[in-house]
Amino acid sequence: MPTEYTFPDTAAKNATGEFETEKMSLSMGPSHPSTHGVLRLQLELDGEMVTKCDPVLGYLHRGDEKIAENMTYNQFVPYTDRLDYLAPLANNVAYAIAVERLAKLEMPPRCQAIRVIICEMARISAHLLGLGAYGIDVGAWSIFLYTFTEREKLYKLFEELTGARFTTSYTRIGGLQRDVPEGWTAKVDAFCDQFLPILDEILSLLTRNKIFMDRTVDVGIISKADAIAYGLTGPNLRGSGVPLDLRKDKPYSGYEQYEFDVPVGAKGDCYDRYLCRGEEMKQSVRILKQAIAKFPGGDWYAKDAKKIFAPPKDKILTSMEELIQNFMLVTEGPQMPAGEVYFEAENPKGALGFFIVSKGGGVPYRLKIRAPSFCNLSILPKVCVGSLVSDVVSILGSLDFVMGEADR
């Protein structure tokens, strides 16, 4: 039995004669384990109850958009790794497609298939981390270890494909850094096969877990209307029951060829968002299986785009014409027409958009990044009010954001 707290006689009373407590202001973050990076929440508390929540952003601001104006399109690829650094491959692909749309360049089927495969792998790895971190947030440590073991297998595959585990920088405007290595797709296939039972096991630790459900069910409810009004995208939007998935609605990179379902939630609480992510991983495996089964041969870069994609290395080494072409491409950048383009891709965190204004040449005049995490965070002042401090932790984890792209 908790003992009843008795207010001292000197405590202030409000108009109706009840004792009034002072509001407390609490800074949660920027270095707080549950804020997943450098997010700071300026909370106003009435006891344990949150009465106001002001997110303070910008601690990780690097000025990526301005940096992009000072380098060629290809030089900016490594910077896209560092947006949503939990899914660098998906960022690479979104950026490359955005610039290619500017040049009205279509990729050959093999390149498109590779891009779909790496996007879905990135989605699985990002959701695995999101899930693991969410487990820790609500007190389920082992989940984190199991998801990281799986994630490590994916990282090994990324390493083999791109040469780096984390900062992949894999796409180029008009193609890729290199073709897939021998036998790589078979390894991805083998990963998928062993992954599904393990995923089921991991999810079974949470899905019907009473403690987990007590922490998430009916916590942080975002209504359908709010989700749309605040510009939420990705699993956070779908968790609220809006079936928007850019892979279905505006297919890119050949997504229309693959069969998959879009999981949506019913209530829009933390539990729904968790369920959606879990199901999305299974759908990603489905896409991976299909993409590998009909993995096309042929070119993996746009061969005719001589002013955009570099010539093959042995040609550069042996022929004067290609040597000069290489020099021009590196120093001037891939040649783009003047114009504007906006392209959004369905990233693990939501719709990652690039708006590019070009005045022609190899350097963007202006590049704007629509970061899904940034927009998803905008709902915090609304959704946190009226919840307990411990629920804020639960809500933050369920929104699964990355400050690297929110602050960019």
Added chain:
Amino acid sequence: MAVIPVSRKPLTLLERTYLPQIAGGLKTTLKHFFAPKDTMEYPEERPAIPAGYRGVPTLVFDPHGREKCVSCQLCEFVCPPKAIRITPGEIAADAPTAHVEKAPKEFEIDMLRCIYCGLCQEVCPEEAIWLQNVYTTSGYSRAELVNNKQKLYELGGTLPDTHFKWDKKKAAEEGGNAH
């Protein structure tokens, strides 16, 4: 379009006792307890590095011992964080590789700036700069972490060459059909 609502059924009475979860959790834990280890005793054990790995950038010699870099400075230009600094130099007129004309006098890569992106290797028209499989760098001062030319060649060593373009060029010149 196939949209599937996620299923969320209320907990059954049994599930509310938390007993099935405890049993399930213990089963998973026990399984992992007896499963082979997923971790590695680094640094005694080291992970296998796949081909094409992007480690520390290095400079290389060709199999005849000629330094391949001709200090064209393309890598210096492309490097996004501006980690490379090259001072071009001439090759002495009496050297056997005099026809290559240029080689770097000084070549520095600041490993505190380098982001291991591999663009330098990608653009190099001589295949002279390679990101190889060294992935750990450490030092006690900032100056120590700037790799100079000597260090870069020590790290790089000799790589096989398939083209020998400068040897071919020399042969062509001597044969009298230089362009």
